[in-house]
Amino acid sequence: MTAQALETRALVAGYERDLPIVRGVDLNVRAGEFVVLLGPNGAGKSTLVKAIAGLVPIHAGAVLINGEDSTFSPPHQKIRRGLAFVPQTENVFATLTIEENLRLAADILPNNVRARRIDELYAMFPDLAARPGRRAGQLSGGQRQMLAAARALIVAPSLLILDEPSAGLSPKIAAEVFARLQAINATGVTIVLVEQNVKAALAVASRAVILVEGEARHEGSAAELADDPIVAELYLGAAKAGA
Amino acid sequence: MSLQVVIDGLVAGAMIGLGAIGVTLTYSILRFANFAHGEFIAWGAYFALAVSGFLGVLAPSLATPIGPFSFGWSLPIAALGAIALTAALALLVDALLFGPLRAKGGAIIILVMASFGAALTLRNLLEFIFTSRPAYYAEGLQIALRFGGVRATPDALLCLGVAAIVVVAMRFLIAKTAIGRAMRATSENPQLAGLAGVDIRKIVRIVWILGAGLAAIAGIMVGLLVQIRPTMGLDLLLPLFAAAILGGIGSAPGALLGGLIVGLAESITVRLIGAEWRAAVAFVILVAILLLRPSGLFGRPE
Ligand SMILES: Nc1ncnc2c1ncn2[C@@H]1O[C@H](COP(=O)(O)OP(=O)(O)OP(=O)(O)O)[C@@H](O)[C@H]1O
Ligand SMILES: [Mg+2]
Numbered sequence: 001m002t003a004q005a006l007e008t009r010a011l012v013a014g015y016e017r018d019l020p021i022v023r024g025v026d027l028n029v030r031a032g033e034f035v036v037l038l039g040p041n042g043a044g045k046s047t048l049v050k051a052i053a054g055l056v057p058i059h060a061g062a063v064l065i066n067g068e069d070s071t072f073s074p075p076h077q078k079i080r081r082g083l084a085f086v087p088q089t090e091n092v093f094a095t096l097t098i099e100e101n102l103r104l105a106a107d108i109l110p111n112n113v114r115a116r117r118i119d120e121l122y123a124m125f126p127d128l129a130a131r132p133g134r135r136a137g138q139l140s141g142g143q144r145q146m147l148a149a150a151r152a153l154i155v156a157p158s159l160l161i162l163d164e165p166s167a168g169l170s171p172k173i174a175a176e177v178f179a180r181l182q183a184i185n186a187t188g189v190t191i192v193l194v195e196q197n198v199k200a201a202l203a204v205a206s207r208a209v210i211l212v213e214g215e216a217r218h219e220g221s222a223a224e225l226a227d228d229p230i231v232a233e234l235y236l237g238a239a240k241a242g243a
Numbered sequence: 244m245s246l247q248v249v250i251d252g253l254v255a256g257a258m259i260g261l262g263a264i265g266v267t268l269t270y271s272i273l274r275f276a277n278f279a280h281g282e283f284i285a286w287g288a289y290f291a292l293a294v295s296g297f298l299g300v301l302a303p304s305l306a307t308p309i310g311p312f313s314f315g316w317s318l319p320i321a322a323l324g325a326i327a328l329t330a331a332l333a334l335l336v337d338a339l340l341f342g343p344l345r346a347k348g349g350a351i352i353i354l355v356m357a358s359f360g361a362a363l364t365l366r367n368l369l370e371f372i373f374t375s376r377p378a379y380y381a382e383g384l385q386i387a388l389r390f391g392g393v394r395a396t397p398d399a400l401l402c403l404g405v406a407a408i409v410v411v412a413m414r415f416l417i418a419k420t421a422i423g424r425a426m427r428a429t430s431e432n433p434q435l436a437g438l439a440g441v442d443i444r445k446i447v448r449i450v451w452i453l454g455a456g457l458a459a460i461a462g463i464m465v466g467l468l469v470q471i472r473p474t475m476g477l478d479l480l481l482p483l484f485a486a487a488i489l490g491g492i493g494s495a496p497g498a499l500l501g502g503l504i505v506g507l508a509e510s511i512t513v514r515l516i517g518a519e520w521r522a523a524v525a526f527v528i529l530v531a532i533l534l535l536r537p538s539g540l541f542g543r544p545e
Pocket of ligand 2: 045047088163
């Protein structure tokens with residue numbers, strides 16, 4: 001049996017008890033995979049990944065991270081099991097400096113590797129290293145996404161989940177984000193990416209799952225889905241209706 | 244004489260400020276106004292009274308005054324015990340009352356109401372155990388030192404010094420340490436803090452311990468310089484909130500500065516208008532700040 005980086009079993013989750021938003025989702029992500037999660041606005045993509053991360057109440061089903069049952073673990077425990085999650089919005093601490101954002105995340109690492117890891121992330125994102133004392137609230141959209149990604153990567157996660165990291169970025173910077181994700185995936189990090197930018201996402205991902213009304217409706221290799229007119233029709237049509 | 248007003252105000256303000264730091268910390272992490280915070284001040288004072296009394300019986304030499312001060316070694320030792328006991332009390336109240344309410348995801352107003360209930364219970368309990376008769380840490384009267392025209396007791400000067408040290412230590416803790424970073428992160432965005440690896444429940448416990456510990460110190464100072472009564476926390480409640488809001492909710496140095504301003508305003512009012520107006524001062528400041536600058540002097544406007 002190959003190792004599953006992430007597994008959800010008949011997952012039901014939502015903000016209120018009697019109002020499930022995610023309605024029975026089975027996800028299976030193998031270690032090293034790059035999976036993109038697509039779907040129209042309001043389909044429940046963010047709710048699904050937030051539930052996986054422990055931010056939205058789970059009503060039924062199970063979440064396994066690297067084979068370990070993490071259904072009801074609080075976020076700080078999931079992080080220690082190899083998960084890193086970059087939310088769609090408010091994904092940096094605006095009142096903390098760049099340096100403090102990174103040190104906070106590094107605090108769960110052993111004492112002797114913290115400083116080195118921060119330096120490695122600065123090397124990866126030189127923009128951040130330029131002014132470490134700057135408050136994150138003053139950064140541009142692109143810099144914020146970099147800081148959010150650096151914050152997530154600092155603990156060397158095995159599974160990285162990102163919710164629309166390209167939202168609000170210029171096409172050029174968005175392309176850079178996708179290229180970086182591909183490079184991170186190439187180092188062995190499993191990636192689950194929620195995206196609206198279907199074309200760009202399918203170009204970098206190996207597999208896609210399409211979520212509609214809280215259910216995983218379609219699944220296939222990125223290449224298959226990119227060429228599937230019916231899926232494109234359904235997805236784009238629903239997206240228009242939702243907008 | 245005007246300098247005397249300033250000294251009196253600073254001493255009162257230091258005690259208010261220490262209490263207000265606790266209010267501001269609980270508010271910024273737990274997001275509710277804890278009206279039981281004053282009771283931690285009173286319980287801190289009584290814990291110290293009980294422990295120092297016990298020590299005095301155990302070893303009478305500990306009750307002999309140290310140098311120019313009115314109290315013996317039993318009080319500083321008892322202060323450490325009182326800090327620990329008050330912190331334990333706060334954790335107990337959280338475990339029995341606030342924690343379960345938070346877990347149910349109830350509205351803020353429910354927490355605030357619960358804190359009123361907790362305040363009433365804690366206060367009545369104090370009165371039941373210690374009666375409402377005022378108590379003192381030491382019997383003897385202290386002779387004030389004179390500096391030109393200004394008088395201050397050694398006890399009062401010591402309290403000022405301790406308050407200053409405590410505030411500098413708090414500032415360092417919040418600004419420079421891993422715990423402080425985690426506290427600030429949790430205050431801004433608890434969900435993201437969890438994702439960054441912060442154990443929110445641990446931060447909540449730390450905040451109760453810090454807030455209650457500071458409250459105990461403030462209570463001992465009030466007990467030392469004024470008197471110990473079951474209602475001492477209730478009397479401080481309005482000044483505490485005025486100071487916390489004046490300083491900007493969430494800002495520890497702001498809370499201390501707010502405390503000093505409220506303390507000064509009180510002592511000036513008492514001198515100029517009369518002692519019966521003291522209680523109104525904090526209320527006027529509170530209303531004025533809510534109308535003029537709700538984010539406080541140090542807070543960030545939303
Ligand atoms: N904090 C919240 N409380 C209550 N309901 C919410 C909350 N956030 C989202 N919802 C609801 O959950 C449903 C799914 O929203 P979600 O954000 O998961 O969709 P999404 O697929 O991520 O959409 P988008 O593409 O716009 O990001 C929507 O009906 C939304 O109104
Ligand atoms: Mg979303």
